Amino acid sequence: MPHYNYDLFVIGAGSGGVRAARLAAKAGARVAIAEDDRIGGTCVIRGCVPKKLFVYASDFSQAFRDAKGFGWSVDWARFDWPTLRDNVEAEVSRLSGLYRKNLDGAGATIFEDRATVIDANTVRLNRAGAAYTAERILVATGGHTYRPTDIKGHELGITSTDAFKLDKLPTRILIAGGGYIAVEFATVFSGLGVETTLVMRADKVLRGFDADVRAHVHAELEQSGIKVVTGATIREVAELASGARLATLSNGVRLEVDQVMFALGRQPNTPGLGLEAAGVKLNARGAVEVDQFSRSNVPSIWAVGDVTDRINLTPVAIREAQAFAATEFMGEPTMFDHADVASAVFCRPPVGAVGLTEEEARAAHKDVRVYRTVFRPMKHILAGNPQKSLMKLVTLGAKGRVLGVHIAGPEAPELIQVAAIAVKAGLTKAQWDATCAVHPTAAEELVLMSEPVPHDNEAPA
Structure with missing residues (x-):
């Protein structure tokens, strides 16, 4: 031996x-x-x-x-x-x-x-x-973190790893990417008072998430003051005499910023x-x-x-x-089940998601029902805060298993942890409906959505 x-x-x-x-x-x-x-x-x-x-x-x-x-x-x-x-x-x-x-x-x-x-x-x-x-x-x-070495002047930019140790906070920043890291750092810098621009190849942020969530977060980011440039990439970064960066985009637009950040994946x-x-x-x-x-x-x-x-x-x-x-x-053969793993995006509004998106569910099943609500959280009313929340359930039939839960709004990452238990356990829409609401909370909307939204211009069943 x-x-x-x-x-x-x-x-x-x-x-x-x-x-x-x-x-x-x-x-x-x-x-x-x-x-x-x-x-x-x-x-x-x-x-x-x-x-x-x-x-x-x-x-x-x-x-x-x-x-x-x-x-x-x-x-x-x-x-x-x-x-x-x-x-x-x-x-x-x-x-x-x-x-x-x-x-x-x-x-x-x-x-x-x-x-x-x-x-x-x-x-x-x-x-x-x-x-x-x-x-x-x-x-x-x-x-x-991935650094696009094919972009001229890429060495003048930073990645998410570098962002934690900046000597000073930039006044203006351009972030390349539309995934969760890019969106989260756009939220961070914008919230800290930095003039923030997000540039990405896609037409909506958060590729891979539910389409309604993507559209909702995209709109809310823009409403919060973040400028989002779609259908474009950074072609070149140059250093100016002032120490600022001049970024040339693939659509011909040139932006002068203090910092360029690449958030293009890992x-x-x-x-x-x-x-x-x-x-x-x-x-x-x-x-x-x-x-x-x-x-x-x-x-x-x-x-x-x-x-x-x-x-x-x-x-x-x-x-x-x-x-x-x-x-x-330990003598216990164990496989981790990668299905129905919840995830969160800590942007503004934050996102929580578990299970199938509507698009994935419709591709895999015939009888899919979608329940969706958009509302202003109670806390935002007196504040005059226009930000809205989105909650969405994707189910198998009217009373069948809940295939996916998607939330974009305050405390979404906290809510999705509990929702993930129900999805992982295979609980049905009927069981969600039988659960009494806790009022007044945003979470109660998850058990109060009673009518599916129309699909392809058809009346809800």
Whole structure:
């Protein structure tokens, strides 16, 4: 029987890698984990956590405006960018320390180094030069922001990773992209008082979300003061003598801004890992191809999280890691079910979605009913805030299973977590209707929509 230095060697100490390492170590396995950056990964260091804190900060500008309708005077309010930036960085460092403490507590060995795969059972630390063998190797290296190197002057722009450490807040910013990262940062910068322009190839933001949600959020972004340029891309970025940037768009428009941000998606962190040399199969985007148990085509190598490019969400990476640990170290073969995973977009208005969009449902089923309502939240009435909420249920027949829930409005990410339980459990529209409303709340609209909206100019059934 071969002798290995470790039972498990994890490459990448993000949410997925840390969870797998901790659980395996607590189950009695000899575990090592390597990370060439701070422990915590994208979510903690340069993603979900700092972004959400920035979103909270940007929300105060609208809250201060709304407060006047309720009798509050807040003319003294003043925003200080360095205070926000430094406080967020301090919280990120605190959380990174907790991740390290939890790994130490579980008994995992931590290598602060970049690790590469030498063969099916061997890993080398790049700086130390040491090589270690492991019965199992788990790749959990996540992804990185995409920078369009084919755009002339791309080096003059920033990505979402850079946005958290800006020396000063720009007065004007141009953001390229229409996905959730672009939309969230447009909301953040606009809320902090930055003149914000969003440029994208598509005609609506949030590709992949329900069409009604896309249209609703697009309109609300424009109403909030964000300028949205559709059907265009950035062709060139040049630096002006003043230090500003001159961006030339594919439609011929030229914009002078203080900062250009590329939010054009993310790519799996597989280059330079040595996976191809070890025989691991990657897809066209460079992601590790895995089966339902997160095992690659090489029996001793697994992968979880964004590096597999399945559903690129932190909770998914964690659940994939849990399933891996349960299968390999606890004698409980477990597959994570990727169906009906809820997601959120922290823009203004925020979005929560779970299950099938209307378009997906109609493509898959014959008898689809859609229930939709658009309204002004009670809190916005006295405030004079014109922003509206949208709620939508996609169901199989009039009383059948709820296939999808889509919300765009205050607290949508909080509401969708509970709605996801019902969708995952396969509850029916009849069961939603039988649930008594909580009044006065926005959430009550989810159980009060009684009439389906017409489809293709037909009267509702």
